[in-house]
C-alpha cells in the first residue's frame with residue numbers, strides 16, 4: 060500500500076530518543092521540550108511557545124488562556140477537522156459555524172463580518188448572539204490543508220469587534236501569508252504534531268503567541284496552575300504537557316522542516332501538472348497571497364457521485380486515497396450549533412475532495428504510479 064501520509068524518521072530521532080533514555084529525562088521536563096519550543100517559535104515567527112500533548116489540547120489551552128468559557132460562542136468555519144470544534148466544547152463554549160470561501164476553503168471574511176453585523180448586538184462591551192444570547196468570545200480561523208486563511212481581512216473584523224483570533228494552524232507550520240509566518244497572523248496560533256502532519260512528535264501540539272501574558276497564562280494552566288513549588292494551585296487547570304520523548308522526535312523533525320516543506324510542495328506541484336488536463340477535475344486552492352504548507356495533496360472532483368468509487372478503486376490497487384473532512388454542521392455533536400447563512404460551500408466541497416499519497420518520502424515512481432492509475436480510472 061502506498062500510504063497517504065507517513066513520517067520520515069531518518070534524521071536525529073533515534074539519537075535524541077536514546078538521549079532521553081540515557082539521561083532518564085523521559086517525562087515533561089527536559090532539554091528537548093525547551094529546544095523544540097524555541098525551534099518552532101523561530102520558524103513560526105513568535106517570541107514564545109508552549110508545547111502540549113496534541114493539537115486539540117493546544118487549542119483548548121489557548122481558549123482557556125483567553126478565558127473563553129461557558130456561555131461563549133467561538134466563530135468557526137464549518138469546514139474543519141472536528142478537533143477545532145471539540146476544543147471549543149472542552150472550553151465549555153460552543154462553535155458558531157460560518158462558511159468558507161470557495162477560493163481558499165478557509166473562513167470567509169465577508170461572511171464573518173456579515174454574521175457579526177447581522178446576528179449580534181452590542182451589550183456591556185461584548186457582542187452577543189441575538190438568537191441564543193451567548194457572548195461571542197473569539198474567532199477561530201483554520202488554515203485548511205496548510206493553506207493560510209485571509210488573515211488581514213479576518214484581522215480587520217476582529218479589530219472592529221474587539222475579538223481575539225485563535226488560529227487553528229494545526230497543519231500549517233511553514234506556510235506564509237503575504238510573506239508573514241504563521242505565528243504572526245493571530246493573537247494565538249495552535250499547531251499539531253500528530254503522525255500525519257508535516258512534522259510529527261508522535262503526538263503533540265503547540266501554543267504560539269507574541270503576547271507574553273498569554274504565553275505565561277498558557278504555561279501556568281498547562282502545569283496544573285501551580286503557584287510556587289509546593290502543592291498549591293490557584294485554578295482548576297490541566298496537565299497537557301508534552302513529554303521530553305515526544306519533543307526529542309519533534310526537534311529532530313523540525314531540523315528538517317525545510318526539506319519536508321519542499322517535498323510537500325514538489326508533490327503537490329506534480330499532481331497538479333500531470334492531472335490538471337483531465338476533464339471534470341480541479342486542483343486544491345492556492346491564493347496568490349499565500350504560500351501554502353501543502354500538508355495534503357489531492358484533487359477536486361466535479362461529480363460527487365464519482366468520489367467513493369474512485370477511492371475504492373485506488374485502494375484496490377494499493378493506493379491509500381481518501382475523502383476528506385465532513386463539515387461540523389453535519390456532525391452529530393454540532394448539529395444544533397448556531398450557524399450563519401447556508402454553509403453551502405462547506406457542504407459542497409466536502410463531497411468532492413480526494414486526498415492522495417503525499418508523504419515527504421514518497422518516491423517519484425510511487426507518485427508516478429498514483430498518477431497513472433488515476434488517469435486510467437478516469
Ligand SMILES: *Cc1c(COP(=O)(O)O)cnc(C)c1O
Pocket residue numbers: 113114115116139140142143201227229230251252253263264
Ligand atoms: C490535525 C488537526 C487538528 C488536531 O490535532 P491533534 O494533534 O490530532 O489533536 C486540529 N485541527 C486541524 C485543522 C488539524 O488538521
